[in-house]
Amino acid sequence: MSGGNDVSAEKDVTVVHLMRHGEVENPTGLLYGRLPGYHLSELGRKMADRVAEHLAPRDVTYVCASPLERAQETATPIAKAHGLELDTDERLIEAENVFQGKTFGVGDGALKRPGNWKHLVNPFKPSWGEPYEVQVARMRAALDAAAAAARGHEAVLVSHQLPIWIVRSAVEGRRLWHDPRRRECTLASLTSFTYEGDRIVAVGYTEPARDLVPAHLLAGAKPVKGGQKAFGA
Numbered sequence: 092m093s094g095g096n097d098v099s100a101e102k103d104v105t106v107v108h109l110m111r112h113g114e115v116e117n118p119t120g121l122l123y124g125r126l127p128g129y130h131l132s133e134l135g136r137k138m139a140d141r142v143a144e145h146l147a148p149r150d151v152t153y154v155c156a157s158p159l160e161r162a163q164e165t166a167t168p169i170a171k172a173h174g175l176e177l178d179t180d181e182r183l184i185e186a187e188n189v190f191q192g193k194t195f196g197v198g199d200g201a202l203k204r205p206g207n208w209k210h211l212v213n214p215f216k217p218s219w220g221e222p223y224e225v226q227v228a229r230m231r232a233a234l235d236a237a238a239a240a241a242r243g244h245e246a247v248l249v250s251h252q253l254p255i256w257i258v259r260s261a262v263e264g265r266r267l268w269h270d271p272r273r274r275e276c277t278l279a280s281l282t283s284f285t286y287e288g289d290r291i292v293a294v295g296y297t298e299p300a301r302d303l304v305p306a307h308l309l310a311g312a313k314p315v316k317g318g319q320k321a322f323g324a
Contacts, residue, residue, distance in 0.1 A: 107284045107286065109259075110281050111250065113131050113279045115130065123191070136164070142281070146173075227261040235289070278308055
């Protein structure tokens with residue numbers, strides 16, 4: 092027989108939604124990484140508005156984004172819908188990549204260029220960019236900080252595909268090295284972490300703007316030849 096105090100009811104339940112930004116205007120197909128000046132496309136703005144509408148009824152008390160323009164622009168309508176100031180967290184930034192500013196996609200011949208080989212020797216680290224463990228550490232710190240800021244409510248963090256997938260993989264106990272084509276992290280998707288107190292107890296995934304996402308950019312879609320945009324950033 093239970094006493095007057097329900098232990099489960101006393102636990103603080105907080106949800107942190109880790110959102111990937113919307114589609115980016117990138118006509119030349121560069122791997123833009125951390126480069127400045129890459130903004131949402133018209134479609135990307137529609138995606139951001141759609142997710143803002145989806146989250147409008149939710150108990151969101153904190154909104155934060157990567158410092159890159161595409162993340163800031165995605166987060167802005169969400170913050171506005173809840174009457175909140177948009178915060179910025181450097182820890183949510185895109186992963187560092189030596190191929191930034193270049194074309195590097197499936198079928199474009201990048202793997203045949205001898206100058207690239209030295210960067211491809213260790214896919215487990217990976218040797219071409221920011222170590223996976225470093226991404227996990229900074230993203231997990233950003234998640235925990237948001238959970239503390241919104242304790243007992245919900246938070247939205249806007250980041251980028253690879254860091255989102257890597258921290259989700261770590262939380263769910265998967266290996267960090269992976270096939271990019273198998274990431275479940277579509278444009279404008281929400282990867283949602285439920286906390287009880289300071290502990291993550293569940294992870295969910297939704298795609299509120301799925302009908303706006305081109306078929307070849309959906310999670311698990313077959314990449315288009317020469318189209319690194321299939322992986323996005």
